[in-house]
Amino acid sequence: MPMAFARTAVLRTPARSWLVWAEALGLGLLAGFGGLWLRPDDPMMTGEPFPWIVLPPLLVALRYGFARGLAAVLTLTAVVLALWPVPADMDDYLAFLGMMALVLMAGEFRDAWDRHRSQTQRLADYSRARLDEFSRAHHLLRISHDRLEQRLAGTARSMREALVDLRRTFAAVAISDDPLLESAEQVLALFGDYGRLQVASLHKVDATGRAIARALASLGDMPRVDPQDPLLRAALRSRKLVSVAPADLQALEGETGTDLVAAIPLEDTEGRLIGVVAVRQMPFFALTEESLRLLAVLGGHIADLLTAAAQAPEPDPAAQTFYRELWRAEADARSVGLASTVVRFSFADAELAEEVMRVLEEARRGLDSLWRAETEGGAPLLLALLPCTDEAGYSGYIDRINALMRERTGLDPEQADWRVDYLVLDNAASSGRLHRFLGDLARAR
Numbered sequence: 044m045p046m047a048f049a050r051t052a053v054l055r056t057p058a059r060s061w062l063v064w065a066e067a068l069g070l071g072l073l074a075g076f077g078g079l080w081l082r083p084d085d086p087m088m089t090g091e092p093f094p095w096i097v098l099p100p101l102l103v104a105l106r107y108g109f110a111r112g113l114a115a116v117l118t119l120t121a122v123v124l125a126l127w128p129v130p131a132d133m134d135d136y137l138a139f140l141g142m143m144a145l146v147l148m149a150g151e152f153r154d155a156w157d158r159h160r161s162q163t164q165r166l167a168d169y170s171r172a173r174l175d176e177f178s179r180a181h182h183l184l185r186i187s188h189d190r191l192e193q194r195l196a197g198t199a200r201s202m203r204e205a206l207v208d209l210r211r212t213f214a215a216v217a218i219s220d221d222p223l224l225e226s227a228e229q230v231l232a233l234f235g236d237y238g239r240l241q242v243a244s245l246h247k248v249d250a251t252g253r254a255i256a257r258a259l260a261s262l263g264d265m266p267r268v269d270p271q272d273p274l275l276r277a278a279l280r281s282r283k284l285v286s287v288a289p290a291d292l293q294a295l296e297g298e299t300g301t302d303l304v305a306a307i308p309l310e311d312t313e314g315r316l317i318g319v320v321a322v323r324q325m326p327f328f329a330l331t332e333e334s335l336r337l338l339a340v341l342g343g344h345i346a347d348l349l350t351a352a353a354q355a356p357e358p359d360p361a362a363q364t365f366y367r368e369l370w371r372a373e374a375d376a377r378s379v380g381l382a383s384t385v386v387r388f389s390f391a392d393a394e395l396a397e398e399v400m401r402v403l404e405e406a407r408r409g410l411d412s413l414w415r416a417e418t419e420g421g422a423p424l425l426l427a428l429l430p431c432t433d434e435a436g437y438s439g440y441i442d443r444i445n446a447l448m449r450e451r452t453g454l455d456p457e458q459a460d461w462r463v464d465y466l467v468l469d470n471a472a473s474s475g476r477l478h479r480f481l482g483d484l485a486r487a488r
Contacts, residue, residue: 063107064114097142101149108157109150116146202337202381203431205237206344207409213348222352223247223309223318227259230345234307234320235262238338242324244268248308248316252279259318266302268321273298275321278306282316283378284339288330304330307338309346312370317346336379343378347371365414369428373477376468382433383469385480386441388425389462396423398454399461402447403427406440434467441465 100119104112120139212229223230224247231245242263246254254270268275277295278285285291286305295301305322320342347367372383388403390396396415403413403425412428429440441463448454466480 063111066103066107066111097145100142100146104146104150105153107150108154109147112146112150112153113143116143202340203410205337205341206430208237209233209341209344209348210410213345213352222349224259226349230309230318230349231260231262231320233345234338234341237341238322238325238334239329240320240322240325243320243322245318245320247318248279252316254279254319254321263324265321265323269302272301272303272306272321274301274303275306275319278308279316279319282308282310284308284335284342286322286330286335288332288335290332305335305338307342309342309349311343311346311350312367312374313350315346315350317349336381339379340375340381343374344371361414362416365412365426365428368412368430369477372428372430373468376470380470381431382436382467384429384432384434384437384440385466385468385477386427386429386437387464387466387480388427389464390423390425391460393423395459395461396425398452399444399448400425402444402451405451406443406447433469437465437467 096119100112100115103115120143212233213226223245227245231240231243234240234243240262242265244258244261244265246256246258246268248254254268254275256268256270258265258268270276273295274285274287277291277298284305284307285295287301287303303321303323304325307320307322308316309318309320310316320338351363351367369385372381372385375381376383388396388399390399400413400415407413408429410430412430414426416424416426418424429437432440448459464480466476468477
């Protein structure tokens with residue numbers, strides 16, 4: 044028994060039954076003998092302003108209830124009637140009856156109050172027990188929630204970290220006719236790591252835009268995927284990630300009966316659909332907007348890298364890489380609203396351009412792309428692409444560049460002969476603004 048209940052039980056433990064009965068009978072005897080001793084001629088004290096002889100049995104009835112009160116008043120009556128030398132008249136009998144009625148009513152009141160008190164106590168004990176259970180359950184739930192948050196904080200991976208890892212993983216992919224087939228295990232492992240996929244498979248897409256049933260790679264115990272699965276067909280039709288989340292139900296166009304929880308198309312910036320990841324099982328808490336956005340972005344970046352691995356390099360590989368990543372940033376802004384920033388440094392002096400290029404290389408982060416270009420008129424330009432960077436991120440970046448310029452060259456950026464323009468790509472309208480921003484570059488898409 045819990046401590047609170049044990050304490051309650053101790054407080055409510057009644058006296059021993061025989062002691063209670065002895066007290067009731069003893070007070071009845073005491074009252075009867077007391078009345079005979081104090082008022083031998085009127086032991087019922089009917090001539091007094093208040094018949095004090097009724098007080099002992101009344102107290103017994105109020106303390107112990109109807110039965111003990113009745114025993115006390117009967118004992119008193121028996122003593123008086125047996126030992127009173129004067130025969131009792133009608134008034135005395137009426138006094139006996141009135142006293143008995145008063146005691147019995149007091150006893151009944153006490154019993155009713157005790158029943159009510161006992162019921163209230165039982166309800167209180169039940170409520171206390173439920174409160175203790177709730178408190179323990181709430182405490183366990185809070186500990187479980189805290190541990191889950193810590194586990195998710197330890198396993199959740201940021202968009203920037205995922206893209207850096209992606210580039211590192213596919214940096215050494217050799218040029219081949221079918222890079223998706225050769226890198227299938229790596230592709231699916233990357234999705235499993237960052238999307239916490241448990242059961243999934245990777246499939247090629249044929250020229251008609253249909254998934255090929257035979258999987259290139261699988262994760263977990265993945266059964267054969269039906270190419271006609273409604274969710275899979277919806278993802279290939281829309282060329283966007285589709286899941287069982289409520290926000291994606293419209294893409295299914297009323298079709299039901301899917302065995303999948305998500306489908307992730309692999310489409311590059313040229314619109315080539317090279318594959319699709321079919322997801323059958325993943326943790327419920329991973330079906331969040333942020334996690335699904337990460338999977339969609341990974342699908343596009345993987346498609347770009349694998350498509351590039353299937354193409355022969357161009358004469359200017361730096362420009363090729365920069366523009367591929369630039370158009371990917373524009374596609375991410377258009378499809379999932381992932382912000383990126385393009386910075387354009389214009390110079391009148393080629394030597395200053397060299398100095399700034401060295402500073403930019405020093406301040407370069409893992410995802411940043413740099414390209415030295417020139418306008419159609421031959422003026423030097425430096426372009427910096429800052430993926431996963433919004434307006435606030437650009438402010439911190441340019442402050443760092445200005446500080447490095449002062450430290451490395453001694454030049455005041457505000458007085459130097461250069462111009463800095465930037466464009467934040469963060470929505471579907473970014474494409475037209477990007478083409479206008481690039482302006483008179485010697486190379487553009």
